[in-house]
Amino acid sequence: MFQFVTRVTLVAPVVCWLGYCPLATADQPSGTDAIVVDGTTFALNGDNVSYRFHVDNSTGDLFSDHFGGSVTGPIPTEISSAVNGWVGRPGRVRREFPDQGRGDFRTPAIRIRQTQGYTVSDLQYQSYEVKRGKPALSGLPSTFGDEDDVTTLIIHLYDHYSDVAADLSYSIFPKYDAIARSASITNKGQANITVESLASFSVDFPYEDLDMISLRGDWAREARRERRKVEYGSQSFGSSTGYSSHLNNPFLSLVNPSTTEASGEAWGFSLIYSGSFSVDVEKGSQGFTRALLGLNPSQLSWNLGPGETLGSPECVAVYSNNGIGGMSRSLHRLYRNNLIKSKFATDDRPPLLNSWEGLGFNYNESSIYQLAQESADLGIKLFVLDDGWFGDKYPRTSDTEGLGDWVPNPQRFPDGLAHAVNSITELKAANTSTDLRFGIWMEPEMVNPNSSLYREHPDWALHAGPYPRTERRNQLVLNVALPEVQDFIIKSVSDILNSANISYIKWDNNRGIHEMPSPSTDHSYMLGLYRVFSNLTTQFPDVLWEGCASGGGRFDPGVLQYFPQIWTSDDTDAIERITIQMGTSLAYPPSAMGAHLSAVPNQQTGRTLPVDFRGHVAMMGGSFGLELDPATTPEDDKAALPGLIELAGKVNPIILTGDMYRLSLPEDSDWPAVQFMSEDGNQTVLFYFQLNPRINHAIPWIRMQGLDSQAIYSVDGNVTYSGSTLMNIGLQFPFDTDYGSKVVFFEKQ
Numbered sequence: 001m002f003q004f005v006t007r008v009t010l011v012a013p014v015v016c017w018l019g020y021c022p023l024a025t026a027d028q029p030s031g032t033d034a035i036v037v038d039g040t041t042f043a044l045n046g047d048n049v050s051y052r053f054h055v056d057n058s059t060g061d062l063f064s065d066h067f068g069g070s071v072t073g074p075i076p077t078e079i080s081s082a083v084n085g086w087v088g089r090p091g092r093v094r095r096e097f098p099d100q101g102r103g104d105f106r107t108p109a110i111r112i113r114q115t116q117g118y119t120v121s122d123l124q125y126q127s128y129e130v131k132r133g134k135p136a137l138s139g140l141p142s143t144f145g146d147e148d149d150v151t152t153l154i155i156h157l158y159d160h161y162s163d164v165a166a167d168l169s170y171s172i173f174p175k176y177d178a179i180a181r182s183a184s185i186t187n188k189g190q191a192n193i194t195v196e197s198l199a200s201f202s203v204d205f206p207y208e209d210l211d212m213i214s215l216r217g218d219w220a221r222e223a224r225r226e227r228r229k230v231e232y233g234s235q236s237f238g239s240s241t242g243y244s245s246h247l248n249n250p251f252l253s254l255v256n257p258s259t260t261e262a263s264g265e266a267w268g269f270s271l272i273y274s275g276s277f278s279v280d281v282e283k284g285s286q287g288f289t290r291a292l293l294g295l296n297p298s299q300l301s302w303n304l305g306p307g308e309t310l311g312s313p314e315c316v317a318v319y320s321n322n323g324i325g326g327m328s329r330s331l332h333r334l335y336r337n338n339l340i341k342s343k344f345a346t347d348d349r350p351p352l353l354n355s356w357e358g359l360g361f362n363y364n365e366s367s368i369y370q371l372a373q374e375s376a377d378l379g380i381k382l383f384v385l386d387d388g389w390f391g392d393k394y395p396r397t398s399d400t401e402g403l404g405d406w407v408p409n410p411q412r413f414p415d416g417l418a419h420a421v422n423s424i425t426e427l428k429a430a431n432t433s434t435d436l437r438f439g440i441w442m443e444p445e446m447v448n449p450n451s452s453l454y455r456e457h458p459d460w461a462l463h464a465g466p467y468p469r470t471e472r473r474n475q476l477v478l479n480v481a482l483p484e485v486q487d488f489i490i491k492s493v494s495d496i497l498n499s500a501n502i503s504y505i506k507w508d509n510n511r512g513i514h515e516m517p518s519p520s521t522d523h524s525y526m527l528g529l530y531r532v533f534s535n536l537t538t539q540f541p542d543v544l545w546e547g548c549a550s551g552g553g554r555f556d557p558g559v560l561q562y563f564p565q566i567w568t569s570d571d572t573d574a575i576e577r578i579t580i581q582m583g584t585s586l587a588y589p590p591s592a593m594g595a596h597l598s599a600v601p602n603q604q605t606g607r608t609l610p611v612d613f614r615g616h617v618a619m620m621g622g623s624f625g626l627e628l629d630p631a632t633t634p635e636d637d638k639a640a641l642p643g644l645i646e647l648a649g650k651v652n653p654i655i656l657t658g659d660m661y662r663l664s665l666p667e668d669s670d671w672p673a674v675q676f677m678s679e680d681g682n683q684t685v686l687f688y689f690q691l692n693p694r695i696n697h698a699i700p701w702i703r704m705q706g707l708d709s710q711a712i713y714s715v716d717g718n719v720t721y722s723g724s725t726l727m728n729i730g731l732q733f734p735f736d737t738d739y740g741s742k743v744v745f746f747e748k749q
C-alpha cells in the first residue's frame, strides 16, 4: 500500500523509479496543487476536477482511479470482483493504457505487431517527470500554455520483452478543468515494429450508467447531436474519409443519464486532429465503461524502425458538474485561449461578403469590382472572391478543370490580379474611412485531371497502384504526405499572397480520400498538411485564414490551431443553421464559426425566411458575412442589411470572447434560444427564435443562466430586473410572425 503523504509539486523534472522515489522530490517547493505525486499514485487537480491513477505494484500496469469532481487525500481502493471464468485480472480492472493479448478482452489503446507477427505488449511503469508548462507535440497541433496555465506529467512505460518504450503525457489546465493527453511509442529494439492502433486518450470509468453524446451528419447537415445510452459492448464511431469529416466529429461526451444542459456531470473529449479518427466507448463484462479516442486503427499500420517514434495526436478531456453547457464552456475557453494561435482568435472579425452565391463561376474583373462596391456600400469590410479566379491553360470556369493551377485567369484579369485587388481595396466601407479588405478562395490540396499540374505530375495525386483514381467533383487529392507536394502548396499560396494585397484566405477542401497507397498515408498526409499550415500561418500572420471543407467537413481542433475560423456548413438556411451551430458549439467556441446571411429562397433548402431571422442566426457565429448579390436582393431586404451588419458588429466582441449558454434547443422546443455573456459578466445578449407559428397559445418564459443573482440588469436599456428574477422567472417575448427572432441586450448595472 502506498502511503499518502504531503503534496509534492515538482519544478524541475524528477525521476522516480518503481519502488524507490528519491527523498529529494518531497523537498521540492510546492508551487501548485495541479499535479500531486505520492510514490506511484498520481493526481491531477483542476479547480473542480480530479483525475487520479496509480501503478499496480504487482504488474507495473497503470490503473484508473477517478476522473470527476474534486477529491483530496487518500481514496478507497477499488474492490475487484473475484477472478472467475475466462476474464482474468487485466480484464476486470480499470486501466489507463490498455493493451491486448494478455487477458484484457476489451478494445485496446495500443496494439503493436512485432516482426514475428504477434501483437502482445506488456508496457510497465518505469518513472515519471513533472514539468511546469507544456511541451509542444512534434509536428502535430496541440494546446499550449505557460507555467501559470498548465502543468505536465509524463509517465514512462517500457516493454522489456520487445524493447518498446511508451510515454504518456498528461497536462492539466486547472482553470478549465481540462486534461490534455497524448501518447508516444518508441522502438528501442533492433527489428521494425508496426503500430496497429494508438489511442490518444483512454480511460475506464467505474461501473455506472452513462449516456454518450456525439455529433453526426453529412454534407450540409453537420453536427446533429446524438444522445444514447452506453450499452454493453462496443459503440464506436469515427472517420475513415482521410479527414475529420461531416459524418462524425472527433468529439465525445459522456454524461450521467440525468444530466441536462444546465446541470449534472458531463465529460467532454475532443481530439486535436483533422484526419481519420476513431472513438470507441465500450462497456465491458464487468460494467466498466472504457472511452478511447485516437487515430483510426483501420488506417494506421505505422512502421517504426529501430529508434523511431510515433506520437499520437492530443486529446483534451474536460469535466463539468454544470451540465453539458458547462462542459462546452470549458472547452470554448480553453480553445479560445490555449489552442487557436492566430492573433485574430478573439479579435473583431470584419463582416464579409463572399461572391459565391451571388456570382458563382460567372464573373470578370468589372463585375467583381461592382459586387465589391455594392458590398462596401452596405457596410461590408471584407470582400471575398470565391472559386473561379485561377487557371490559364485550363481556366476554372466550371468545376471540371483548373484546380492545381494557382495562377490568375488572364481572361478574367487581363491586367493581373493585383490590379483588381488594388481597385477593390481603395473602396471604403460605407460612411467610414475603412479600406475594404480583399480575400480569396483556394483549394490547395486538390487537383483536376484537367490541369497543367496533373499533366506534369500525375504521380502527385493519391492513388493505389493500378486501381482507377476515383474522381469526386471531377477532382483528385494531392498526396500531401510528399515533401515536394507540401513545398508546391506552400509556394503556390505564398506566391498568391505576395502578388497582391490579400488579407484573408478561405482554404477549402471538397472531397474525401479514396485510393491510398497504404493505410499509413492517411496520417503522413496529416503531418504534411500541418507542416504546410504551420509554415503559411507563420509566414503570413496578418492574414485571416478560414478553414472550409464542403462546409464543416473539417471542423476540428486541429484546424483551429492554425485557422481561427471555419465555415460551419454549406447549408446557410437559418433554421437548419440553428441546429448546426448549436451542435457545433458542443465542442467548439462560437468565435470559430463562419456564418452568413444568404439570399432566399435558400440554395440548399428552397426555404424563404425573413432577413432579420437570417441575420440574427448568422451573427451568432464569430465571423459574420453575406452570401448574396446586393444587385438582385429585394429592396426591403437590402434596406435591412446595413442595420444587421451594424448589429452584428455590436454583438461580435461578446460572441468572440464571451460564454455561451444554450438556453433551449431546436430539437426540444419551437423557441430555441442562446445567451452570450461577456467574460466580465457586464454584457449579455439573448438570441431568441420562433420556428413555427403558435396560434392562440400562451407565451413561454425564457429563463436566463449564469447571471449574478444579486445584480440588477437593464433589458434593452429599458426596464431593469434582478439577475435572480431573470434566471428564475425569465422574460416573455411575443412574436407576431412565424420565423420570428429577437436580439435582446442586458446590461449589468
Ligand SMILES: *[C@@H]1O[C@H](CO)[C@@H](O)[C@H](O)[C@H]1NC(C)=O
Binding pocket: 001, 002, 057, 058
Ligand atoms: C503491493 O501492494 C499490496 C497492497 O496493495 C501489498 O500488500 C504488497 O505487498 C505490494 N507488493 C509489492 C511487491 O510491493
Ligand SMILES: *[C@@H]1O[C@H](CO)[C@@H](O)[C@H](O)[C@H]1NC(C)=O
Binding pocket: 047, 048, 320, 321, 322, 326
Ligand atoms: C468550480 O467550483 C466553484 C465552487 O465550487 C464554482 O464557484 C465555480 O463556478 C466552478 N467552476 C466551474 C468552471 O464550474
Ligand SMILES: *[C@@H]1O[C@H](CO)[C@@H](O)[C@H](O)[C@H]1NC(C)=O
Binding pocket: 192, 303, 304, 305, 306, 308
Ligand atoms: C524498417 O524501417 C525502416 C525505417 O523506417 C524502413 O526504412 C525499412 O523499410 C523498414 N523495413 C521493413 C522490412 O519494413
Ligand SMILES: *[C@@H]1O[C@H](CO)[C@@H](O)[C@H](O)[C@H]1NC(C)=O
Binding pocket: 363, 364, 365, 366, 367
Ligand atoms: C463583364 O461582365 C459583365 C456582366 O456579365 C459584362 O456586361 C461586361 O461586358 C463584361 N466585361 C468584359 C470586359 O468582358
Ligand SMILES: *[C@@H]1O[C@H](CO)[C@@H](O)[C@H](O)[C@H]1NC(C)=O
Binding pocket: 377, 378, 379, 430, 431, 642
Ligand atoms: C451612409 O450614410 C447615408 C447618409 O447618411 C445613409 O443613407 C446610409 O444608410 C449609410 N449607409 C450605411 C451602410 O450605414
Ligand SMILES: *[C@@H]1O[C@H](CO)[C@@H](O)[C@H](O)[C@H]1NC(C)=O
Binding pocket: 400, 401, 449, 450, 474
Ligand atoms: C475536362 O474538361 C472538359 C470541359 O472542358 C470536360 O468535358 C471533361 O469531362 C473534363 N475531363 C475531366 C477528366 O474532368
Ligand SMILES: *[C@@H]1O[C@H](CO)[C@@H](O)[C@H](O)[C@H]1NC(C)=O
Binding pocket: 425, 426, 435, 436, 437, 438, 501, 503
Ligand atoms: C492593403 O489593404 C488594406 C485593406 O484594404 C489597406 O488598409 C492597406 O493600406 C493595403 N496595403 C497596401 C500596401 O496597399
Ligand SMILES: *[C@@H]1O[C@H](CO)[C@@H](O)[C@H](O)[C@H]1NC(C)=O
Binding pocket: 486, 487, 490, 491, 534, 535, 538, 539
Ligand atoms: C516554409 O517552407 C519553405 C519551403 O517550402 C521554407 O523555405 C521556409 O523556410 C518555410 N518557412 C517557415 C516559416 O516555416
Ligand SMILES: *[C@@H]1O[C@H](CO)[C@@H](O)[C@H](O)[C@H]1NC(C)=O
Binding pocket: 680, 682, 748, 749
Ligand atoms: C464591469 O462592471 C464592473 C462593475 O460595474 C466595472 O467595475 C467594470 O469596469 C465593468 N467592466 C467593463 C469592461 O466595463
Ligand SMILES: *[C@@H]1O[C@H](CO)[C@@H](O)[C@H](O)[C@H]1NC(C)=O
Binding pocket: 715, 716, 717, 718, 719
Ligand atoms: C422600452 O420599452 C418601451 C415600452 O415597453 C418600448 O416601447 C420601447 O421600444 C423600449 N425601448 C427599447 C430600447 O427597447
